[in-house]
Amino acid sequence: xxxxxxxxxxxxxxxxxxxxxxxxxxxxxxxxxxxxxxxxxxxxxxxxxxxxxxxxxxxxxxxxxxxxxxxxxxxxxxxxxxxxxxxxxxxxxxxxxxxxxxxxxxxxxxxxxxxxxxxxxxxxxxxxxxxxxxxxxxxxxxxxxxxxxxxxxxxxxxxxxxxxxxxxxxxxxxxxxxxxxxxxxxxxxxxxxxxxxxxxxxxxxxxxxxxxxxxxxxxxxxxxxxxxxxxxxxxxxxxxxxxxxxxxxxxxxxxxxxxxxxxxxxxxxxxxxxxxxxxxxxxxxxxxxxxxxxxxxxxxxxxxxxxxxxxxxxxxxxxxxxxxxxxxxxxxxxxxxxxxxxxxxxxxxxxxxxxxxxxxxxxxxxxxxxxxxxxxxxxxxxxxxxxxxxxxxxxxxxxxxxxxxxxxxxxxxxxxxxxxxxxxxxxxxxxxxxxxxxxxxxxxxxxxxxxxxxxxxxxxxxxxxxxxxxxxxxxxxxxxxxxxxxxxxxxxxxxxxxxxxxxxxxxxxxxxxxxxxxxxxxxxxxxxxxxxxxxxxxxxxxxxxxxxxxxxxxxxxxxxxxxxxxxxxxxxxxxxxxxxxxxxxxxxxxxxxxxxxxxxxxxxxxxxxxxxxxxxxxxxxxxxxxxxxxxxxxxxxxxxxxxxxxxx
RNA sequence: GCCGAUGUAGCUCAGUUGGUCAGAGCAGCUGAUUUGUAAUCAGCAGGUCGGGGGUUCGAAUCCCUCCAUCGGCUCCA
Numbered sequence: 137x138x139x140x141x142x143x144x145x146x147x148x149x150x151x152x153x154x155x156x157x158x159x160x161x162x163x164x165x166x167x168x169x170x171x172x173x174x175x176x177x178x179x180x181x182x183x184x185x186x187x188x189x190x191x192x193x194x195x196x197x198x199x200x201x202x203x204x205x206x207x208x209x210x211x212x213x214x215x216x217x218x219x220x221x222x223x224x225x226x227x228x229x230x231x232x233x234x235x236x237x238x239x240x241x242x243x244x245x246x247x248x249x250x251x252x253x254x255x256x257x258x259x260x261x262x263x264x265x266x267x268x269x270x271x272x273x274x275x276x277x278x279x280x281x282x283x284x285x286x287x288x289x290x291x292x293x294x295x296x297x298x299x300x301x302x303x304x305x306x307x308x309x310x311x312x313x314x315x316x317x318x319x320x321x322x323x324x325x326x327x328x329x330x331x332x333x334x335x336x337x338x339x340x341x342x343x344x345x346x347x348x349x350x351x352x353x354x355x356x357x358x359x360x361x362x363x364x365x366x367x368x369x370x371x372x373x374x375x376x377x378x379x380x381x382x383x384x385x386x387x388x389x390x391x392x393x394x395x396x397x398x399x400x401x402x403x404x405x406x407x408x409x410x411x412x413x414x415x416x417x418x419x420x421x422x423x424x425x426x427x428x429x430x431x432x433x434x435x436x437x438x439x440x441x442x443x444x445x446x447x448x449x450x451x452x453x454x455x456x457x458x459x460x461x462x463x464x465x466x467x468x469x470x471x472x473x474x475x476x477x478x479x480x481x482x483x484x485x486x487x488x489x490x491x492x493x494x495x496x497x498x499x500x501x502x503x504x505x506x507x508x509x510x511x512x513x514x515x516x517x518x519x520x521x522x523x524x525x526x527x528x529x530x531x532x533x534x535x536x537x538x539x540x541x542x543x544x545x546x547x548x549x550x551x552x553x554x555x556x557x558x559x560x561x562x563x564x565x566x567x568x569x570x571x572x573x574x575x576x577x578x579x580x581x582x583x584x585x586x587x588x589x590x591x592x593x594x595x596x597x598x599x600x601x602x603x604x605x606x607x608x609x610x611x612x613x614x615x616x617x618x619x620x621x622x623x624x625x626x627x628x629x630x631x632x633x634x635x636x637x638x639x640x641x642x643x644x645x646x647x648x649x650x651x652x653x654x655x656x657x658x659x660x661x662x663x664x665x666x667x668x669x670x671x672x673x674x675x676x677x678x679x680x681x682x683x684x685x686x687x688x689x690x691x692x693x694x695x696x697x698x699x700x701x702x703x704x705x706x707x708x709x710x711x712x713x714x715x716x717x718x719x720x721x722x723x724x725x726x727x728x729x730x731x732x733x734x735x736x737x738x739x740x741x742x743x744x745x746x747x748x749x750x751x752x753x754x755x756x757x758x759x760x761x762x763x764x765x766x767x768x769x770x771x772x773x774x775x776x777x778x779x780x781x782x783x784x
Numbered sequence: 785g786c787c788g789a790u791g792u793a794g795c796u797c798a799g800u801u802g803g804u805c806a807g808a809g810c811a812g813c814u815g816a817u818u819u820g821u822a823a824u825c826a827g828c829a830g831g832u833c834g835g836g837g838g839u840u841c842g843a844a845u846c847c848c849u850c851c852a853u854c855g856g857c858u859c860c861a
Contacts, residue, residue: 251788338856339787346858350787353856381854385795394834394852446861453859472861506785506859515860604861623860655861692818719818727822741820753821
């Protein structure tokens with residue numbers, strides 16, 4: 137007998153060789169049916185793998201992340217099996233579980249492609265195979281055996297995979313006539329997979345390397361119940377309705393024109409208003425934090441970017457230089473504001489007493505993003521950064537960095553961005569060519585960021601190799617409606633540009649010293665930020681930000697004059713109000729304005745004229761009662777105030 | 785840039801195997817209606833079916849090519 141310890145510390149005895157399923161069955165038959173994997177001493181095991189020693193165990197069903205992971209990973213194998221049946225000669229690379237579902241990268245035989253039309257038959261084949269209830273069978277193999285197996289099969293991808301594995305740790309899993317190299321764990325059998333959906337097909341470079349062959353990647357998802365799949369698909373549809381491209385069009389916030397050029401957003405009046413309000417909001421915060429506004433042109437001499445290093449790094453793959461007709465000088469469209477700001481710093485001598493100086497600018501930059509990368513407002517070729525550069529003494533660095541974190545957190549809090557992650561992006565020491573500057577400077581910069589995030593108690597993730605070429609950074613990531621992660625706020629420490637631009641300040645010792653630079657953009661780019669904001673709010677912006685706060689709805693044209701009176705009163709008090717004078721019924725006007733996400737609809741008819749009031753209808757709530765104009769103004773102002781907490 | 789898909793009026797979409805197939809609803813305009821909490825009625829006008837080329841007696845429909853968009857990959861200062 138062996139001792140099994142449950143998560144609640146309870147210990148029970150089981151015969152040697154007991155499996156997760158056996159243990160589950162001892163609890164309930166239902167659990168035995170639902171168990172998909174087991175943690176044995178914190179290591180993920182198959183639910184049917186025998187346990188031969190005392191162990192701490194945890195049983196996983198589809199309800200938790202580990203269970204979902206095993207379920208989807210097993211489903212990837214099932215999809216691969218279906219594909220082998222349908223596309224003989226296909227070669228397999230890898231098929232992991234991902235956050236929502238799984239994918240498998242495959243190399244189809246010459247001349248064959250998979251497109252959307254083929255999804256149904258793959259799904260049908262998967263379900264057909266699932267119904268066979270084949271066990272997922274684990275088998276350990278030596279490296280030689282494994283290599284022999286795939287060499288024999290002529291599968292160079294798996295041979296390559298095995299090459300990177302250690303002998304003695306190689307396992308294979310089979311279900312029915314399908315065998316795959318895999319670490320596991322897997323479901324007890326394929327019968328647990330009741331519902332599958334192939335979601336999309338895409339090209340994916342082998343090993344994520346652009347220079348390698350492009351494989352076919354199939355994305356899918358699966359569930360233990362048909363109902364779960366249906367619910368998931370409904371959720372997906374709902375998420376698509378929040379797409380900022382769709383809402384941006386509906387609410388007339390922005391547009392694109394092929395004639396202007398791809399990736400170059402055109403802000404429509406309502407969108408421009410909203411953006412301006414966001415900018416003013418940040419300007420106010422920055423004023424409190426001691427930032428000074430600066431303004432710089434949209435182009436700069438190529439030499440400027442040669443100095444900064446941007447030209448060497450991005451020049452050839454970017455918008456090409458603009459030439460002056462007479463002198464033949466070369467100018468670049470500004471891809472970054474920092475070189476300009478460095479030159480502003482250099483425009484006069486600085487004393488240690490003046491530092492830090494903080495130059496802020498809503499600077500519009502242009503970058504040649506690859507054609508296939510463009511995406512609504514989140515990835516564009518012309519965008520405006522809420523940029524600022526802080527030049528400080530080394531001893532001020534941490535404090536300054538933390539103050540910027542405070543600004544970002546304040547903004548996220550005000551706009552109700554709760555689900556963000558923070559990421560510390562460091563250099564990849566294996567690839568020094570990707571970066572400029574000395575090791576020593578990089579070390580100092582990276583340490584400064586790590587100290588600051590620790591001091592702020594941020595829950596951060598370290599991403600090696602994600603640093604900018606001139607310095608490490610702290611990024612704030614937020615997901616869009618479909619779960620794609622976007623970098624919004626960013627704070628970067630830079631010892632290198634001050635060196636390249638020979639920036640100096642006079643120290644207490646009468647000697648010249650080099651300042652440190654912090655690049656920061658709390659929103660990141662106005663375009664991307666507004667895009668994510670749209671998806672988070674589904675277009676129902678907070679009252680302080682929304683283009684129109686209220687629309688007056690006269691019950692009939694007879695009351696238009698009264699409505700205009702109220703309109704004047706409200707607009708004079710800076711309540712952004714419109715009047716819907718159309719010759720339509722009340723129900724119609726309400727519907728149309730609700731669809732435009734107007735927070736408050738103010739109905740006026742005979743009753744209101746008599747009592748000199750307005751009937752207020754709140755978005756999503758309906759009728760909230762009768763107000764006088766002044767009461768309503770007070771009510772609105774209170775709500776706005778509550779949304780805009782003062783900064784400390 | 786690469787893989788796959790899509791592209792019909794301002795918007796959302798119909799258009800069966802190529803043969804009155806250039807349509808509908810909404811938006812727009814005109815008129816009637818004077819409206820009480822999510823769509824009043826009628827009429828009118830709107831498109832070289834993404835661009836170009838080809839096959840055919842005949843192309844929105846088939847082929848080629850270019851462009852843009854969508855989902856990924858790569859990239860993201």
